Amino acid sequence: MIFKSLKLTEGMATKKFDFSSSVNLIYSEKNSKGKTTLLRFLLYAIGYAIPNTKNIKFEKCITECELECEMGSIKVIRQNDYLEVFQASEKRTYILPHEVDDFHSLLFGTHNKDILNNLLGTFYVDQEKGWTLLNRGTVIGKNHFTIEHLILGLSDRDCSELTKELKSVERELSKFRQMFNVAQYQAEINERKENLVFEEHDEAVQRQLEILKFDAKSISDELKRINNVIDENTSFKNYIEKMKIRVMASNGEEIPVNKNTIVDFQDNVEILVAKRRMITAELSSIKREINKFDKVTSLQETLFKTETLIQSFDKNISAFEIDAATVDRIVTKLEHERTKIKKAITAATKLNNQIVTDIYNTIKKYAVELDLEKNMNLWQDYIFTDDLKSLSGAILHKIVFVFKLAYIKAVQDKLKIHLPIILDSPSGRELDKANIDKMMDILNRDFRKNQIIISSIFTYSLDNMKVFELGDLLIDEYTNYR
């Protein structure tokens, strides 16, 4: 897949970037000029859920991206949750995030969810978390990567039942661990045999305050819900208006389709605005009440010693009926169960799996080239390692790079496609120039058919490199980068 161009529009301001199909460097002398944002825009443009950066809210921008992919040449326009894909005269529309997999299936040529869900972690390395993400963790936002799942996907093996079971066991385990902590604390209180009869606050005030806070919470939730619906309806309206449809009335008059002419739309807006006003007023009034009660309780609190809160907590804890021994037994049992399921998943992943061997071989090859043998136990299971603590920043940086290249090769062999390689700030803080050059040599030599997009405050010696130097604003008015 190759990003041919990306056009960004925010209100009246637009900017277009025409990318080279080989190497692209997004460069600025200083940080905070929008390099990371631009890379994230590329991912956002092809449907990924990407968190906003400090200065730009993605959902307020329209992206228009031309791509060369398995489907041929396509144009993808994204506006908030709507994604339109144009190919020749055909147009498809996807509602995000629900239909993102459908679009990615076409884009990457696979329906395998394990591959699709882990693909971003193979070809994109985020500035913040990417260079420490080796085989499991967060790629960016809510996009995660798990090596086991990628390998299962690449080898067409299915572990969805085991994965579901694992999640359920982990949820239970977390609850029982909390319960066990409470039980231990309870035992400690009982051992101290402290007097648990305390002076009490004005319980009526406390109760009233709790009720008010509960009400405030549910009203806030309702307000949030209504705001979301308003946003969604506005997006829908914008989407319709953007199409500039005109319809013909029976008298021949042409009527543009917009918020004023869509039947019932204004009513929908008015009723939601009224609801929001009413709820906001209700919330303000409850908050005023809460403030009043807060003042009363804080006055009361100053009359009691600070231990009172701890005592009250202890009193409540000691009132729980928890059998620590039973909870402990359940925790142990659940831990065993979790280990068993994990082993089953790993076994299903590893067992006689050529993909594991291929990934391992690629890692080994590049590890040798980047002088990493002594830092890695170069045996096959190392690709599943979770021991990253012993590695220094620079070493981990290089190992991550090597792993990513191995993932990319494995994905490409399976899907018969070329992925873009998007690296945000590959130089890192602790990496010297010699190492960077070696990394770039590998890209130059073995990934010539991949489009490479790098953002950095440094320049690199890569063949056919197109440089985009960013100024002060990522999106100026009517600016094109060609």
Added chain:
Amino acid sequence: MLTIKDDGGEKMSSSNASATLFGWDFQINAAIVLMLDNIQIAEQVRVEGDTEDIEIKLSNGKMLYSQAKSVEKSTDYSHVKDKLKKALTTLSTASENPDCDKLIYVTNSPNPFGDKKSMAAFYGHTRKAFKNLPDTCRTTVENIIDNLPNNTLDTDKFHVHVIPFETDDMKERYKVIKTVVDDFVFSVKPNLSGIGQQAMEIWQKDFFENATLSDTSKTIKKKELIWPLIVLMYDSNVPNNPILEIMDESDLYELTIKYKDLINNKVERFDFSTKIISDYKDYKPTNMKTKTIEFINLHWLDYKDEFDIDGVDPLIQEKVLKIIIDNIIRQKYLISDIKKKVCI
């Protein structure tokens, strides 16, 4: 910033603040009553306007100007004539405006002319045009305006409106206002009850806020008054809801509570509700009286694809979907009905 003024427009000492606040309260509630009295033709209202205490713009571009004067104790008639004089002086100026349609003196005194003999004419909540005033009252008005430096008040446009409004017991104070609101709600939706109090409180808050804005061009539009009422009507229990023909009341109640957010989201999402309304409009029932139920029973499955609650019994899903469709249609009818009745 809120400027406290006495009835004559002069600054008051803080000791009189409670009397002033009482005056404000009356003015705000009087504005609600006047707005509802004129709801068909009113377009917007401003409390504490440029020239008068209450200014209502009508849909024909004309204006209704009102002076609101209150007394804290309804048995105290010592200042009522002064108040009347001050009100007529100001209204006389307003009368010069070419857009003036009506001039209303609104008060809570049962003896607005300081004349015990004419009191019987102002018993309870009364509205009187100049020509219907007792002779003595008409003479009082004429004498006052004759002595004004600019005698421009057109008595044909002059009305007196007495709204009982007294005591510190809020329930008692707002009794007449509440009745006016209840009557209005009944007039637009006869089969609904119990929302008058909420509507009154919302409007009191809105009118108070409006009165405190120093920018007098900030008005309350009729639609801003009516849409909260539509929300309250939609949320209140619906007697004889057609869906009860196909669903137990207990089921309806329980599912409406349990799936409240989901139901509201679907009803409020325009892309979903517009589909239902459009299909509903196109639907030709065998019997117009049972159109809604026929439509729900025959067409609920059409929307099933857009609606899937994970792990929930299909029968429950069906019921929730039917409730959503019913609510969308009910809301549509309600909005059309109210808009038509109040001309928005």
